[in-house]
Amino acid sequence: MRPPSKSQFALVDGNNFYVACERVFNPLLENKPVVVLSNNDGCVVARSQEAKDLGIRMGIPFFEVKHLIQSHNLLWFSSNYTLYGDMSARLMSLLGEFSPHQEVYSIDECFLDFGGMTRDPIAYAQAIRKKTKRYLGLPTCVGIGSSKTLAKLANHIAKKRPSYSGVFDWGACDNLSADSLMAQIQVGEVWGVGRRLNQQLQAMQIRTVRDLKYAEASLIRKQFGVVLERTVAELNGVPCLALEDTQSAGNIRKQQIISSKSFGKPIQHIQELREAVVSYTVRAAEKLRQQNSMCTHISVYIRTNPFSQKNPPYSNSITLPLILSSNDSRRLSQLVCVGLEQIYRPNYFYKKAGVMLLGIHPENQFQGNLFEPNHLQSRQQQARSQILMKTIDQLNQTYGQSTLMLAGAGLYAHWRMQAKQRSPNYTTAWNQLAQAQAN
DNA sequence: TCTGGGGTCCTAGGACCC
DNA sequence: TCTGGGGTCCTAGGACCC
Numbered sequence: 001m002r003p004p005s006k007s008q009f010a011l012v013d014g015n016n017f018y019v020a021c022e023r024v025f026n027p028l029l030e031n032k033p034v035v036v037l038s039n040n041d042g043c044v045v046a047r048s049q050e051a052k053d054l055g056i057r058m059g060i061p062f063f064e065v066k067h068l069i070q071s072h073n074l075l076w077f078s079s080n081y082t083l084y085g086d087m088s089a090r091l092m093s094l095l096g097e098f099s100p101h102q103e104v105y106s107i108d109e110c111f112l113d114f115g116g117m118t119r120d121p122i123a124y125a126q127a128i129r130k131k132t133k134r135y136l137g138l139p140t141c142v143g144i145g146s147s148k149t150l151a152k153l154a155n156h157i158a159k160k161r162p163s164y165s166g167v168f169d170w171g172a173c174d175n176l177s178a179d180s181l182m183a184q185i186q187v188g189e190v191w192g193v194g195r196r197l198n199q200q201l202q203a204m205q206i207r208t209v210r211d212l213k214y215a216e217a218s219l220i221r222k223q224f225g226v227v228l229e230r231t232v233a234e235l236n237g238v239p240c241l242a243l244e245d246t247q248s249a250g251n252i253r254k255q256q257i258i259s260s261k262s263f264g265k266p267i268q269h270i271q272e273l274r275e276a277v278v279s280y281t282v283r284a285a286e287k288l289r290q291q292n293s294m295c296t297h298i299s300v301y302i303r304t305n306p307f308s309q310k311n312p313p314y315s316n317s318i319t320l321p322l323i324l325s326s327n328d329s330r331r332l333s334q335l336v337c338v339g340l341e342q343i344y345r346p347n348y349f350y351k352k353a354g355v356m357l358l359g360i361h362p363e364n365q366f367q368g369n370l371f372e373p374n375h376l377q378s379r380q381q382q383a384r385s386q387i388l389m390k391t392i393d394q395l396n397q398t399y400g401q402s403t404l405m406l407a408g409a410g411l412y413a414h415w416r417m418q419a420k421q422r423s424p425n426y427t428t429a430w431n432q433l434a435q436a437q438a439n
Numbered sequence: 440t441c442t443g444g445g446g447t448c449c450t451a452g453g454a455c456c457c
Numbered sequence: 458t459c460t461g462g463g464g465t466c467c468t469a470g471g472a473c474c475c
Contacts, residue, residue, distance in 0.1 A: 079443085192473065194472065255446090307442055
């Protein structure tokens, strides 16, 4: 029996998204095993179907599959987030036309509100797929269900079972066949069941999606908390998670902003670490200003390579409060350097550092400092800082990133990460388009 | 040689208050 | 000597997601 709820969600997800983006501009990649790597060319983060068929697992370190380049003509790319981000924006804007409400959930997927739809949802979803393929060259799959969790699961089925032609709708399926389908899917595939929960559920003989759907809610609540209890309700068609409308782009304000990266090679000296964390801070502060916010705390961390056998491990972090909220790159960088001094230990080989902005609030809720001897002066400084930062942002936007930067970020940046095979920015830079043609 | 980066939410426990 | 109960707020840490 279907629940009385009228809510319907569709989850549209790009297939092998990063690989698909590369293929749009390079048709020679079609029908070949292709992978896209994480930053620093570290791990495999996207695989074409052919690469999956070679047994390349998601997240596997690249060096473990490098031999397939020779033996199976595996093709690989460094990640090009400028390209994927731009393609994503186009995809989301196109998908947004298909529903009054859209939640952009990640770079390659979004929920659409299918509630109260009078048309045949499957035909409608097929129309969506056709349009994204024709306009953007991107293949997608669509899952439809009365809760977000069911829509995610439906999308999984649409992807794994070609017989559904890329669209699966729980509504087209009676209870009995829905249950038997769920009995064929591992519980770990459910949205919200990660590695840890999977292990614990297995131990309780909850092995398939169907097992979880019919697990006793009170028991789940007691053992695992409200989050999984909600998941169980959602599997039963009771929507607990609302669609968070992100269609009007301005309303997403991040609660924390992180900028962190591994280094191309390990570094030892504090001066180089300082350059790295200052440049991350500048990047984070830019993001902060982009959403018209300020922060009250900043946190910095450093760590050695945890996989290294020969060097001793060390990692540490520190969170420092700002006396006055700020989004000024200079002030934040100063504080980050103070923090770095406190956690830095000599004689270690550092592999990664990061900066986190916390206590984020809108710019216009600026709190003056009561104890500031000259309150008015601090207001004026604040205003000048805003103007300077806006100017820097504009210049960098117009003339390219790092046109203007803090000297502390370092001019040479020997620690910068590796990206040996990045594709051109086909959609965002005229000069790189020309380069693509020449190739 | 080579192992990503950027987020969210929830909970437990301590500090502090009356 | 004896030392309550209930509330809020904050932070750290753990789980999850892509």
